[in-house]
Amino acid sequence: MFLRFYCSLLLGFLGFQVQAQQLTPSPTADTIRLRQHLLTLISTPQPRNYLHPASLQQAAEYIQQQMRTAGARTSEQTYEVQGKPYQNLIGSYGPEAGPRLIIGAHYDVCGEQPGADDNGSGVAALLELARLLGQQTNLPYRIDLVAYTLEEPPFFRTRQMGSYVHAQALHAAGVPVRGMVALEMLGYYDDRKGSQRYPFGPLKLLFGSRGNYVTVAQKFGNGRFGREFARRYRAAAALPVKRFKAPAWLPGIDFSDHLNYWQFGYSAVLLTDTAFYRNQHYHETTDTLDRLDMRRLGLAVDAVLATVLHP
Known part of the structure; x- marks a missing residue:
């Protein structure tokens, strides 16, 4: 009996050693690069919105160039609105065929403001993820x-x-989609009590009053992908993560690009710092780079990478 016990112990140790040798450390997000992406996005001559198409185009060109530098297969999806052209920029990794995972972030801003958190932080995260995937x-x-x-x-x-x-084009072409992740405002954190608000007051009792976490938000009935992404992201993250599931009608649950994937039957989640429920500079001229936390933004990116690389 003791011989079997020690043999099992030895085999377990050797198995751990083999496993440890097979695993390679994942690359981590570079906060200097994140800051540089943000500086570039907020430094266009005019705010990057539909009222300033030249600045919006300048941001688009920068994003596409960064994707190419990262080794992505790049493409553009151009469409017209009110007689003017607008572009989605796509960077692809992995095999051409088969189901795909969509990770997206919008690069335009609301009104005449720099949009550092909304949504420069999401785009910076997307570009750093591009480098890491490369x-x-x-x-x-x-x-x-x-x-x-x-x-x-x-x-x-x-x-x-x-x-x-983009979602409509995928659906029309019959493209199989594993799921979609919207990166929407990921750079603003506040450790003070009372810094976090909610669309429904009693949620504070469950999630706390400090705005120091990232949320994976999704609607009820969002499917297997949503459940697995939320669970794996929380397990991988080195910063606090709250998993939030609610009816689609709850204010804020669909306030980003993931809502359009729901319309076509795709499972999609929102990864966010909770936007205006925490960041009082939302859609204001004070949404500036100096208010963002590059370290925690980097940790949020690291967890995305670890999650999507999960077998």
Whole structure:
């Protein structure tokens, strides 16, 4: 009996050693690169919105160039709104065929403001994820990173949203989609009590009053992908993560590009710092880079990478 016990112990130790040798450390997000992406996005001559198409185009060109530098297969999805062209930028990794995972972030802003958190932080995260994915080999499935245009008013909840155009095109072509992740405002954190608000007051008792976490939000009945992504992201993250599931009608649950994938029957989640429920500079001229936390933004990116690389 003792011999079997020690043999089992030895085999277990050796098995751990073999497993440890097979695992390679995942690359981590570079906070300097994240800051540089944000600086570039907020430094266009005019705010990057539909009222300033030249600045919106400048941001689009930067995003596409960064995707190419990261080794992505790049493409553009151009469409017209009110007689003007707008573009979604797509960077693809992994095999051409088979189901794909969509990870997206909108690069336009609302009104005359820099939009550092909304949604410069989401785009910076997308571009850093592009660099990290470019270091991977033999991805088991296709991952498409998509930078959307025209998410903000007056186009929000219309068919002119870049994410609607993209989701509709996937559906029309019969493309199999594993799921979709919207990166929406990921850079603002506040450790003070009372810094976090909710659409329904009693939620504070469950999730706490400190705005120091990332949320994976999804609607009821969102499918297997949503459940698995939320669980794996929380397990991988080195910062607090709250998993939030609610009816689609609850205010805030569908306030980003993932809502358009729901319309076509795709499982989609929102990854966010909770936007205006925490960041009081939302859609204001004070949504500036100096208010963001690069370290925690980097940790949020690291967890996305670890989650999508999960077998």
